[in-house]
Amino acid sequence: MSDMSLWPPDWPRVHGGPLASGEFRMTPEDFIVEEVFDFAPEGQGEHLWLWIEKRDLTTPEAAKHVARVCGVRPRDVGYSGLKDRVAITRQWLSVHLPGRDAPDAFAVQLSDVGIVVLDAQRHPRKLKRGVHRTNRFTLRLSGEVASHPDLACRWRTLCTVGVPNYFGPQRFGREGRNLVLAQKAFTRGWRKRDDPHGMQLSAARSFLFNEVLAARLRAQTWRTPCPGDVLTLAGTASRFVADEIDAALHERAARGDVTPTGPMWGRGRLESVAEVAEEETRLAARHEALSLGLEAAGVRMDRRALCVPLDAPSLEHDAPDRVTLGFGLPRGAFATSVLRELMHHPLL
Structure with missing residues (x-):
């Protein structure tokens, strides 16, 4: 940049500013994201696809654990999208296991490091980057923004205009x-x-x-x-x-x-x-x-x-100072860019 002293840049919002201060991602359970694909594994092939739920791990960290437990090189593990650490995320990972099964009790070993194997299916090809269609988010916000009287109206506008x-x-x-x-x-x-x-x-x-x-x-x-x-x-x-x-x-x-x-x-x-x-x-x-x-x-x-656009958006008040948002975004879009339209937070 020409002058890093100007960081952070003053990039405008749709409404000119956030409604109020708030908190998000205080725990992994406050930030849930699930990849959505247009296809499913075929049930046969050299690659074992694992539908996992991970907690407090980045996607590369999860891939390294899968490689270690399955006895393969890290490059033999594929994934479509990078997901946050402080979150609960569900996504497919693929492992190249030609002619052999995954090791016994591999799912138990993965659970010890915060990875739950929800499903396992064979597929002919390695999972490549960027092939999922959307990400589905469930985010829990707390603090002043959750009780702000204009929150519902602001949310409806974003649902309409994107x-x-x-x-x-x-x-x-x-x-x-x-x-x-x-x-x-x-x-x-x-x-x-x-x-x-x-x-x-x-x-x-x-x-x-x-x-x-x-x-x-x-x-x-x-x-x-x-x-x-x-x-x-x-x-x-x-x-x-x-x-x-x-x-x-x-x-x-x-x-x-x-x-x-x-x-x-x-x-x-x-x-x-x-x-x-x-x-x-x-x-x-x-x-x-x-x-x-x-x-x-x-x-x-x-x-x-x-x-x-926000796909299938929802807003539910769980308590006077807590609200849960649900929405889908196209691959590559950021949930934090949605939140910055609603709330003030140092990380937004």
Whole structure:
């Protein structure tokens, strides 16, 4: 970044600010997330897929435990999404076990480290990253926000218009540390061996995307197609450039059938055109060290929706100062970006 003393950035919210202070994820039981897939294991094949529930573990930590207990290399264990540590999460992991069964009592050994095996099925292929469709969240909030008189109204608005698809603060590290590391890496030349999981690249791309989304939110065009926008069709990976904007396209955007996108910066064609492309390029140039560093590292340009809908949302008051939210989000969207529209918290 050009000036890390400006961290945290002042990225706007839909309503201008949170309702009140509150707490979330005080215990793992306050933050429950479950992956949702469009398919199921076939019941035969070289890979054993494990439907697990983990508590107080990151996904890579859980994968390492599974590899150890099953006697395989860590790279022989696959998973679709990275899930938080302080949470209860349910997700599939795959283990490459050609021609043999899992060790006896492997489920008992995993339970000793906080992993419960809920199901086990065979499948021909390893589980790859990013193949689940959505994540289903059940979050418990407490404190002033839970009893705020406007909470239900604010929640209904988000259910109607959707949520800004910001990358959450966990992507950037404490006080933006991952961005500092990215800037240092780009100055000397990014090397994969120094950033094997791409954390620095991801933080830089996420920051630049959030900057574009913030500008569109300030202009009140984060849900509204503009000439030159790249629009994505709801529930698909299909995209098209909106050369002309008419009433029918505005109506489709209002229904959530199409959504404007912003750039995930990298090398290649921007896709957007006209004034939209000029603005996206201008915002990237404000943080030249990051944008040029991503290009030099060979990251490929991509797009991401500016707005995401809440799937099957619910709100229930468990007590005067406690509320439970339920909702689904597309893969890659952050539940913390939903919470920041409702409440003030140091981690939001």
